[in-house]
Amino acid sequence: MAHSFGILLRSPKFLIGAIVTLLILALVLIYPEINKNDPLSMEALAFQPPGNGLLLGSDNFGRDLFLELVYGIRTSLVVGLIAGICATAIGLLLGLLSGYIGGIIDNILTAITNMFIVIPSFIILILISVSINSRSSMIVALIIGFTSWPWTARAVRAQTTSLRNRDHVNIAKISGHSTPRIIISEILPYIASYVVMAFILQVASGILAEASISMLGLGPYNTISLGIIMNWALVFEAPVSGAWWAFVPAAFAIAIITFSLYLMNTGMDEIFNPKIRS
Amino acid sequence: MNAYTKYFVKKSGWYLLTLFIALLLNFLLPRMIEGNPVSTIASQVSQGMTDSDSIKKVYDNFAKEFGIDKPILVQFGVYLKNLLSGDLGTSFGLYPRPVSSILASAVPWTVALQLPAIIVGWILGNVLGALAAYRKGAFDKILFPTALFINSIPFFTLAIILLYLFGITLKWFPISGGYDFQMIPHFSLDFILSVIRHHTLPFLSIVLVTIGGQAIGMREMSIYELNADYVLYSKLLGVRDSRVARYVFKNAMLPQITGLALSIGTMVGGSLICEIVFSYPGIGTWLFTAIRQLDYPLISGCTLLIAVTVLLANFTIDIIYGFVDPRIKAAQMEEN
Numbered sequence: 158m159a160h161s162f163g164i165l166l167r168s169p170k171f172l173i174g175a176i177v178t179l180l181i182l183a184l185v186l187i188y189p190e191i192n193k194n195d196p197l198s199m200e201a202l203a204f205q206p207p208g209n210g211l212l213l214g215s216d217n218f219g220r221d222l223f224l225e226l227v228y229g230i231r232t233s234l235v236v237g238l239i240a241g242i243c244a245t246a247i248g249l250l251l252g253l254l255s256g257y258i259g260g261i262i263d264n265i266l267t268a269i270t271n272m273f274i275v276i277p278s279f280i281i282l283i284l285i286s287v288s289i290n291s292r293s294s295m296i297v298a299l300i301i302g303f304t305s306w307p308w309t310a311r312a313v314r315a316q317t318t319s320l321r322n323r324d325h326v327n328i329a330k331i332s333g334h335s336t337p338r339i340i341i342s343e344i345l346p347y348i349a350s351y352v353v354m355a356f357i358l359q360v361a362s363g364i365l366a367e368a369s370i371s372m373l374g375l376g377p378y379n380t381i382s383l384g385i386i387m388n389w390a391l392v393f394e395a396p397v398s399g400a401w402w403a404f405v406p407a408a409f410a411i412a413i414i415t416f417s418l419y420l421m422n423t424g425m426d427e428i429f430n431p432k433i434r435s
Numbered sequence: 436m437n438a439y440t441k442y443f444v445k446k447s448g449w450y451l452l453t454l455f456i457a458l459l460l461n462f463l464l465p466r467m468i469e470g471n472p473v474s475t476i477a478s479q480v481s482q483g484m485t486d487s488d489s490i491k492k493v494y495d496n497f498a499k500e501f502g503i504d505k506p507i508l509v510q511f512g513v514y515l516k517n518l519l520s521g522d523l524g525t526s527f528g529l530y531p532r533p534v535s536s537i538l539a540s541a542v543p544w545t546v547a548l549q550l551p552a553i554i555v556g557w558i559l560g561n562v563l564g565a566l567a568a569y570r571k572g573a574f575d576k577i578l579f580p581t582a583l584f585i586n587s588i589p590f591f592t593l594a595i596i597l598l599y600l601f602g603i604t605l606k607w608f609p610i611s612g613g614y615d616f617q618m619i620p621h622f623s624l625d626f627i628l629s630v631i632r633h634h635t636l637p638f639l640s641i642v643l644v645t646i647g648g649q650a651i652g653m654r655e656m657s658i659y660e661l662n663a664d665y666v667l668y669s670k671l672l673g674v675r676d677s678r679v680a681r682y683v684f685k686n687a688m689l690p691q692i693t694g695l696a697l698s699i700g701t702m703v704g705g706s707l708i709c710e711i712v713f714s715y716p717g718i719g720t721w722l723f724t725a726i727r728q729l730d731y732p733l734i735s736g737c738t739l740l741i742a743v744t745v746l747l748a749n750f751t752i753d754i755i756y757g758f759v760d761p762r763i764k765a766a767q768m769e770e771n
Contacts, residue, residue: 272453276460277700277745280738284464287726287734361587368589372708374726387592391712396599397610405599408592415587423583 164428171424177417181410185231194221196228196381204400214402216386217393222402225381230410232382233364236298237414240363243302245356248309253340255310256317263314270310278304282366286375294377301366309355316348350429354422361418368411383407442757450750457742462514465735466507496525523739524732528725534736537721542740544613545717549706552638553699556645561691563646564653565684568661579654585647590705594640594712601636608636611714637713641706652694656687689760696752700745707741 165171199219207214213222255266273281281304286292289300320326321344329339364383370376371384372391386407390396395403505513517524523534563582567575585593602610614629660666660683669679707719714720718737725733 268449271449272456274697275450275453275700275746275749276457276742277704279700279704280457280742280745281460281464283722283726283734284460284738287729287731288464288467365589369591369704369708372589372591372711373723387595391595396595396603399603401599404592404595408588408596411592412584412588416584419583419587 165425168424168428170420170427174417174420174422174424177413178421181230181414181417182234185227185234188224188227189231192224194224196220196224204395204398204403206400207402213406214400216400216403217389217395222386222406225386226383226406226410229381229383229386229407230414232294232377232380233367233384233411234414236294236301236367236377236382237360237364239295239298240301240305240366241356241360243299244305244359244363245309245352247303247306248355249313249352251306251310252313253317253344256314257321257336257340257344259318259321266310267314270307270314273304274307274311278307279366279369282370283373283375286370292375292377294380294382297367297370297377298363301363301370305359305362305366309352309359312355313348313352316351317344320344320347350425354425354429357418357422357425361415361422364411364415364418383411439757443754446750446753446757450746450753454743454746457746458515458518458739459511461735461739461742462511465731466510493530496531518739523736526725526730526733528728528730528733534732537733538718538736538740541716541718541721544715545707545710545719548634548637548710548715548717549641549703552641552706553645553702556642557649557695559642560646560649561653561688564650564655565657565687567650568654568657568687569680569683575654578650582647582650582654585643586651588644589708590640590644591708591712593644594637594709597636597640598712609633613716633713633715637706637709637715640709640712641702644705645702648698649691649694653687653691656690657683660687692752692756692759696749696756699748699752703741703745 197220202215202219204217205211205215205219211221211223213226216222216225251266251270255263255270282300285300285304286297289296326339326343329343334342367376367382368384368387371382372388374388374392376382376385376388387404390400390404390407395401521535523538526532526534526537529537560582563578567578567582598610601607609632613633614626663686666679666683669682707717707722709715710717710719711723718740721733722737724730725737
């Protein structure tokens with residue numbers, strides 16, 4: 158474990174991605190301690206340009222956009238993280254079950270997975286969000302997680318199937334180890350690096366999904382997220398008023414976060430998958 | 436029965452089943468709204484109406500459409516029957532306009548925007564990705580991070596930035612709508628030019644994001660293929676580089692076709708939100724309006740249409756794939 162982490166640190170892509178992610182984390186954890194203002198309190202007139210003590214100006218309600226941005230990134234990160242954990246857990250469980258057990262269970266689970274890959278998760282996300290009246294950021298995160306597992310499930314299944322008949326697994330079987338134990342100690346370590354990578358991608362796509370759904374006006378209530386900042390900017394016609402500071406920083410924040418996550422993923426891919434090392 | 440027919444029949448069966456599940460979800464999820472949906476809806480629609488007769492008419496109309504007095508299975512039957520006759524219910528927001536007529540007016544715009552954009556983005560992305568893998572060096576060093584960054588920007592964000600840069604600051608392109616609002620749609624050069632000018636920015640934003648994602652995938656596949664043994668062997672045999680590149684491209688292309696099938700749902704979803712930014716008169720903008728007005732029939736009409744379209748697109752790609760991929764052909768031969 159310590160060894161593979163050491164190798165990872167030698168990948169510049171992974172390193173840059175990880176450093177940027179950590180810097181963003183530090184910002185959203187520390188800044189609210191320094192500036193204890195309520196991000197929803199009005200500080201200035203509507204759409205004031207950056208300056209006058211407001212780092213990124215004010216939005217349509219006259220609120221401090223930089224403070225909103227910090228809270229928005231925090232919500233988006235939490236939503237992405239919960240969605241990622243949820244999607245990876247479901248995908249891993251279903252993938253391991255169908256890949257290792259095989260037979261009829263495999264057929265059923267694969268069929269379900271294939272169907273939910275084809276039915277756009279975006280649509281299910283909209284349908285569920287519309288039907289739920291009180292959406293907290295937690296619920297939004299869970300809905301995203303519950304609609305984005307098929308990818309992970311399919312990939313984990315493929316890897317598990319190829320591992321199932323290896324010698325070390327057969328020896329464990331002959332030794333009379335229980336199925337859960339074989340899965341945990343003989344299969345899981347081989348796909349661990351892949352699962353971590355898939356998890357990082359799920360977090361990134363969770364953040365993008367939250368932004369998209371909030372943009373449609375189906376985001377969480379009573380909170381600020383990056384998607385909600387964009388939604389406000391659009392609903393109150395910030396681009397037409399020339400108030401670039403109301404949407405460019407939020408847009409940039411989404412891009413930077415997902416970019417650094419993708420970069421970490423690519424860096425890991427190059428390390429753990431020597432075949433694509435260029 | 437020959438091998439391909441068998442493949443075709445099997446795929447068709449799966450897609451029919453998937454379609455059924457999609458319809459079921461589209462039917463069930465909106466009915467999970469707490470309380471009696473019809474009275475919630477009817478009270479929203481009839482807000483401001485004072486005449487109790489017309490309120491009752493609205494209520495009866497939706498009660499009949501939803502068939503809430505019947506058991507859920509019968510309701511699903513009614514729903515399917517209405518679907519088959521092209522009846523998607525009545526919009527609340529634009530009462531009493533039927534949902535199908537709204538969708539029919541929006542579909543041409545969405546198709547004309549998304550289909551060319553996704554295809555162009557897909558082709559350009561694949562060519563660039565293959566080039567990056569093949570040329571390596573500076574080209575790859577610049578292209579790869581750029582593509583990765585563009586791919587990290589949500590569709591609508593890029594759309595907003597383009598809108599702000601080229602629409603508002605530089606005033607090169609109009610910022611909203613599908614054509615100049617004072618024009619009446621008709622067949623003339625002026626009108627077509629106006630449509631093209633309105634089409635440019637949303638088109639560009641979809642193309643750019645699609646290029647990003649596809650280039651990354653193609654680059655990865657090509658690097659993988661370039662390191663395969665057959666490439667080294669052909670090089671040792673002295674096969675010309677251009678010919679090796681063609682082999683590599685062909686092999687790396689196959690997964691990209693599946694990739695297109697699998698990501699088309701995400702692309703369509705993203706492009707729909709892109710429409711909202713430009714108030715483009717397509718399905719996405721209607722969906723946005725419908726959500727703001729809690730216009731449930733229109734929302735489920737939109738989601739249904741999108742789901743069915745994505746299924747159809749996937750089905751088409753799968754069928755083509757059966758022709759293109761020699762491995763599928765081989766598997767069919769073996770089975771026989």
